[in-house]
Amino acid sequence: KQEVTQIPAALSVPEGENLVLNCSFTDSAIYNLQWFRQDPGKGLTSLLLIQSSQREQTSGRLNASLDKSSGRSTLYIAASQPGDSATYLCAVRSDSGYALNFGKGTSLLVTP
Amino acid sequence: ETGVTQSPTHLIKTRGQQVTLRCSSQSGHNTVSWYQQALGQGPQFIFQYYREEENGRGNFPPRFSGLQFPNYSSELNVNALELDDSALYLCASSYDGYEQYFGPGTRLTVT
Numbered sequence: 001k002q003e004v005t006q007i008p009a010a011l012s013v014p015e016g017e018n019l020v021l022n023c024s025f026t027d028s029a030i031y032n033l034q035w036f037r038q039d040p041g042k043g044l045t046s047l048l049l050i051q052s053s054q055r056e057q058t059s060g061r062l063n064a065s066l067d068k069s070s071g072r073s074t075l076y077i078a079a080s081q082p083g084d085s086a087t088y089l090c091a092v093r094s095d096s097g098y099a100l101n102f103g104k105g106t107s108l109l110v111t112p
Numbered sequence: 113e114t115g116v117t118q119s120p121t122h123l124i125k126t127r128g129q130q131v132t133l134r135c136s137s138q139s140g141h142n143t144v145s146w147y148q149q150a151l152g153q154g155p156q157f158i159f160q161y162y163r164e165e166e167n168g169r170g171n172f173p174p175r176f177s178g179l180q181f182p183n184y185s186s187e188l189n190v191n192a193l194e195l196d197d198s199a200l201y202l203c204a205s206s207y208d209g210y211e212q213y214f215g216p217g218t219r220l221t222v223t
Contacts, residue, residue, distance in 0.1 A: 041219070042217065099157035100147075
């Protein structure tokens, strides 16, 4: 069974800092990995999707990397802004199924 | 392009009752998945429908059931509600199960 862990559980940084969110997974036989953003009580917004054959994806100030062999992904946020405050979720789809397996998320607070 | 929509937004039910939640998939998508998210947890996969057939199911009892319609919209039905069913229910659509796009969710409270 695929287990997904996100570290840290919570993070508070001042505006302007660059930061890294970590995601690890136990089974390297993955199909793809998605990073999502969730605002309190809301649905999930897809940020980046990395296919198993890719090493990284970039969108604006966001960069996600994937190291399948070590079971790790990182989400890098450059020049953080208060509007980045949200919970960030990592989700892995395994080769053997259709479900996304989620971590518990990292709650990010960016202070002005 | 219309995104994934869900109804209702909020719902309060009593233990033992039945509930139906609805989801309209994004235009061009043929696959719908449902997830349950308890407070402070990541979403848990309930099941997935592809072209009106269930093709994947998570660790949820049979009282959780669903349907997908020819227009690829979907329903999640939960019978015999329990207090632990209180959660945010999320619907996601995709084309052939690729990148999943989520709706805003339905907040279910069971009292």
